[in-house]
Amino acid sequence: MAAKSSPKLSILEQIAMVAKALGNPHRLDLLELLAQGERSVEGLAAASGLSFANTSQHLQVLRRSGLAVSRRSGLHVLYRTSGDDVLELLAALRRTAARHVEEIDRLMQGFFHQRDALEPVSRDELVGRLGDGTVTLLDVRPPEEYAAGHLPGAINIPLKELQRRLGELPDGAEVVAYCRGPYCVLAFEAVASLRECGRAARRLQDGFPEWRLAGLPVET
Amino acid sequence: MAAKSSPKLSILEQIAMVAKALGNPHRLDLLELLAQGERSVEGLAAASGLSFANTSQHLQVLRRSGLAVSRRSGLHVLYRTSGDDVLELLAALRRTAARHVEEIDRLMQGFFHQRDALEPVSRDELVGRLGDGTVTLLDVRPPEEYAAGHLPGAINIPLKELQRRLGELPDGAEVVAYCRGPYCVLAFEAVASLRECGRAARRLQDGFPEWRLAGLPVET
DNA sequence: CTGTTATTCAATAACTTTGTTGAATAGTAT
DNA sequence: ATACTATTCAACAAAGTTATTGAATAACAG
Known part of the structure; x- marks a missing residue:
């Protein structure tokens, strides 16, 4: 042949x-x-x-x-x-899978959306709100990942410690939680936990890598 | 687990x-x-x-x-x-593979570059030269693929017919040949063949789908 | 209804991938 | 040189993938 x-x-x-x-x-x-x-x-x-x-x-x-x-x-x-x-390739793969694989929608509906009926905060929306005092950024990844890089002004409270460290979150501002990527469970659970305690909370659509890839400011 | x-x-x-x-x-x-x-x-x-x-x-x-x-x-x-x-995902996959897999470089050196020591024409370069009369676009795909969509003003001569249809190419202008994608052999061979006949020829870096994906004009 | 064309399916053999187990290797400390 | 830590390797069994072969299915023409 x-x-x-x-x-x-x-x-x-x-x-x-x-x-x-x-x-x-x-x-x-x-x-x-x-x-x-x-x-x-x-x-x-x-x-x-x-x-x-x-x-x-x-x-x-x-x-x-x-x-x-x-x-x-x-x-x-x-x-x-x-x-x-490689991260761009991963993002393209996730996008295509999310768009054409119905099972992903079903899994999202069945697990994630139960916990986060509000739409996630988009990158653009967050960019527009940084600095205006209406948002508290919460990074729920392990400390070593936070140390390697995080969104500007983000507070690092791993999910397991969230309940007992609620006092560290400023009053009044809406909490926007983020994690490793768009399907990371930790951000979903953090939002659910915060809402149980009466806090206004949503998750960021992106994880940290996607934010950095978009050329947006990061802190180390 | x-x-x-x-x-x-x-x-x-x-x-x-x-x-x-x-x-x-x-x-x-x-x-x-x-x-x-x-x-x-x-x-x-x-x-x-x-x-x-x-x-x-x-x-x-x-x-x-x-x-x-x-x-x-x-x-x-x-x-x-x-x-x-899906085409964007394929492009991202090719890009990552080309960047990190040395064997691809070797294969390119061993086969393709023997036949096309000149750099291919980039999309941006071609966009800048369309309409100025210095370029003849040659589409070497089969006619049914050409019919489905092609670059504006492109002439369709499948590779097998190129030798006997050389007269259809206007004199003077440099021929830029394109095909299905960046690794399609036909564009390489068309350029080699044209050079053997004394014509100035290069291949386009992209195939037709990449051009269309970039939002550039196409004819049907 | 029958025959043709285009396509898909099921079964099979051969090959590849995956996770585990236990051994081997590389670097470091003493 | 020896012991320890971290990592990788080789062999194996089980599961999955691939191409082939022959049968089955779907749509159409007469």
């Missing part, structure tokens, strides 16, 4: 390899974690709930396909995404 | 399914063909070199993952991409 050995098919095989690397939910999760900042295998295993060996195996797939790169730092190997284009 | 049944993992599984659908070179080829316009299974099998059954099988994967949709028209089932966002 002449087509089999064509240079174009060879190139398509390489492109397909990249897509295949994205074709596993655990690897998508790992990439979303890497989107928050560089991280060790141990840290990724802990955050993802995978075994060490399995985490390492998936990271090899990501590294070999070019989506992630690694460097040694003492005993630790630190992984990160290979470039912002 | 609590993570296994989480709604987020369920959503990631759906997103992974879309990526998996892209994880096969034949399906990428089929999507590039669909990017040129709606087409029957028979037509896709002929253009791709796959068997009918195998073509149909791959199309089921594309349809179930939401990347393509189909409609019956008499005996024929016509497939098309489900939206322009």
